[in-house]
Amino acid sequence: MGSPAMSHALVxxxxxxxxxxxxxxxxxxxxxxxxxxxxxxxxLGELGVESISGDIRDPAAVASACAGVDTVFHTAAxxxxxxxxxHYHGINSRGTENVIAACRAQHxxxxxxxxxxxxxxxGQDHPGANESLPYPTSYLCHYPxxxxxxxxxxxxxNAIDGLATTALRPHLIWGPRDSHLVPxxxxxxxxxxxxxxxxxxNLISMSYVENAAHAHLLAAERLSPDSHLAGQAYxxxxxxxxxxxxxxxxxxxxxxxxxxxxxxxxxxxxxxGALLETAWHLLPLAGEPPMTRFLARQLGGSHYYDVxxxxxxxxxxxxxxxxxxxxxxxxxxxxxxxxxxxxGNL
Numbered sequence: 001m002g003s004p005a006m007s008h009a010l011v012x013x014x015x016x017x018x019x020x021x022x023x024x025x026x027x028x029x030x031x032x033x034x035x036x037x038x039x040x041x042x043x044l045g046e047l048g049v050e051s052i053s054g055d056i057r058d059p060a061a062v063a064s065a066c067a068g069v070d071t072v073f074h075t076a077a078x079x080x081x082x083x084x085x086x087h088y089h090g091i092n093s094r095g096t097e098n099v100i101a102a103c104r105a106q107h108x109x110x111x112x113x114x115x116x117x118x119x120x121x122x123g124q125d126h127p128g129a130n131e132s133l134p135y136p137t138s139y140l141c142h143y144p145x146x147x148x149x150x151x152x153x154x155x156x157x158n159a160i161d162g163l164a165t166t167a168l169r170p171h172l173i174w175g176p177r178d179s180h181l182v183p184x185x186x187x188x189x190x191x192x193x194x195x196x197x198x199x200x201x202n203l204i205s206m207s208y209v210e211n212a213a214h215a216h217l218l219a220a221e222r223l224s225p226d227s228h229l230a231g232q233a234y235x236x237x238x239x240x241x242x243x244x245x246x247x248x249x250x251x252x253x254x255x256x257x258x259x260x261x262x263x264x265x266x267x268x269x270x271x272x273g274a275l276l277e278t279a280w281h282l283l284p285l286a287g288e289p290p291m292t293r294f295l296a297r298q299l300g301g302s303h304y305y306d307v308x309x310x311x312x313x314x315x316x317x318x319x320x321x322x323x324x325x326x327x328x329x330x331x332x333x334x335x336x337x338x339x340x341x342x343x344g345n346l
Contacts, residue, residue, distance in 0.1 A: 008032045009220075010069040012056055012099065013076030014049070015041035017178055018114065018170070021213035022073050023049060029217075036065040036076070056095035059102070066102040071220050074099050074154075075114040079180070081141045081295055082280070082288035088146040096150035104161040110223045112216050113154040115167040117205075117235060117305060118144035123293075126303040127203070131233055140294035151233060158231035166219055166229040168212075170236040171305060174251075175209035175325055176332035185248060186255050193290065196263040197300035200245040205237035205304040208325040211318045212236055215310065222314040234310040238322060241304035254330040269296035 009026055013019040014035030020043060026033045033049040036056070044051045054061030056076050066072060078091045096113070103111050117126075121144055122136035135152070139145040151167045158165040174181055188194040215236045223229045249259035264272070273296045276289035310316035320328075 008034070008069045009071045009073060010034045010036060010065055011073045011075060012036045012062075012065070013074075014051075015039055015044055016075060017180065018173055018209060018212055019073070019075040020044075020177070021175075021209050022075065022216050023047060025210075025213050025217055034065065034069060036062070056098055057090055059098045062095075062098045063102040063105060066099075066106040066108055069106070069108060071110040071112070072099065072103055072108050073112050073114070073216055073220070077114070077147065077150075078143075080143055080288070081292050083142065085142050085146075088142040089149070092143070092146035093149040093153070097153055100153060100157045100163075100165075103163050104157070107161070108163060110220055111154065111157070111163060111165045112220050112223065113151065113165065113167045114216070115151040115154075115169045115233060116144065116147050117169045117171045117237075117303065119148035119151050119169065121298075121303070123297050125202075125301045126305065128304060128306050129235075130306040131235060131309055140297065141292065144294075155231050155233060159225055162225070164223050164225045164227070164230045166223055166231070167233040168215060168219060168236045168310075169233060169305075170207040170212040170215070171303075172204060172206040172237070173209050173212050174206060174329070176328050178209070178329075182251060182329070182333070185251060186257065189252050189255075189257050189260070194248075194260055194262075195269075196245050196260045197269045197296060198263075198266040200243070200263070202244050202300060202302045203241040203304050204244045204247075204302065205235075205241050206247070207237045208318070208320055208322065210320045210325070211238070214319050215316050218314050218316055219310075228313040232309075232313070234313070234316070235305035235307050236310060236316065237305055237307060238318060239307055241302075242322075244299070250326065251329075254326070255333050266296065266300035269300055272296070 009031055011019050011023050014023045015037040023033055027047050035049055035051045036054050052065050056062055120133040135148050154165050154167050270293055273291040273293040277292055280289050
């Protein structure tokens with residue numbers, strides 16, 4: 001990494017999975033860091049960062065958090081495959097609009113937005129796709145739609161009031177301290193509810209969390225109004241795809257669980273998802289459907305992305321290998337601690 005491009009950074013959602021790794025890497029290189037988050041996180045106190053309690057849906061709270069900083073990393077979001085449009089749109093779309101407005105009002109120089117490859121997911125396989133993929137005309141769930149609106153707003157705000165913006169799309173973030181993907185897989189496997197969708201040969205991209213965080217710092221270093229990054233979106237993941245179900249079996253092995261035994265065809269999973277979505281809408285039922293159309297397509301299809309643009313424009317590359325990442329995750333899963341409570345969706 002070259003010379004730091006910022007000295008005072010704000011991380012929204014800095015107590016979350018990716019956000020906390022970004023905070024740690026910023027602190028490690030000597031930056032002054034402020035965090036805007038809704039909860040209390042002991043690790044932030046250990047790091048000695050300034051922590052502001054607030055909601056990104058509150059314009060005044062966001063404006064206050066942005067005062068005096070030169071770079072904003074906006075990671076705060078609500079993820080998942082089920083819930084109301086108002087919930088997703090209010091946090092992911094409207095909340096991001098509040099961040100943009102605060103950056104402009106407070107004369108922030110750089111805004112790095114954490115987006116998602118799902119913003120361009122049209123339900124079809126994406127083998128080796130790049131950033132030329134357009135936004136689809138419809139979405140299978142509210143999360144990608146709300147994130148797409150947010151991403152478009154961030155990129156459209158580039159070069160207004162001196163603000164330089166970019167959007168990063170990390171795919172399938174995993175690693176130690178995950179409270180979403182890995183615990184969800186383990187919980188489903190333990191309950192006997194994890195089924196392979198399709199023949200099990202689909203390839204996907206993934207992002208080890210420390211590499212995803214490092215990409216955010218690299219992007220911020222190179223981001224300026226006249227840089228290649230300004231107003232651009234980038235896929236962020238390990239260069240080589242993996243077989244999704246082989247990788248899931250490896251994760252389960254780390255937790256001392258057997259590999260996935262049961263399977264369902266892609267068409268059956270999609271049909272079941274459509275039926276269950278209808279039932280949850282009409283009755284309505286508590287919680288979330290065990291399968292949805294979006295989940296069926298994600299678990300049964302291939303979706304991996306070319307990261308050549310990020311490598312070219314800001315020298316994005318991994319700092320931790322996949323093998324080392326798996327070893328770190330294994331140590332984390334087998335360390336004595338309180339059990340993780342899964343959140344979000346898989």
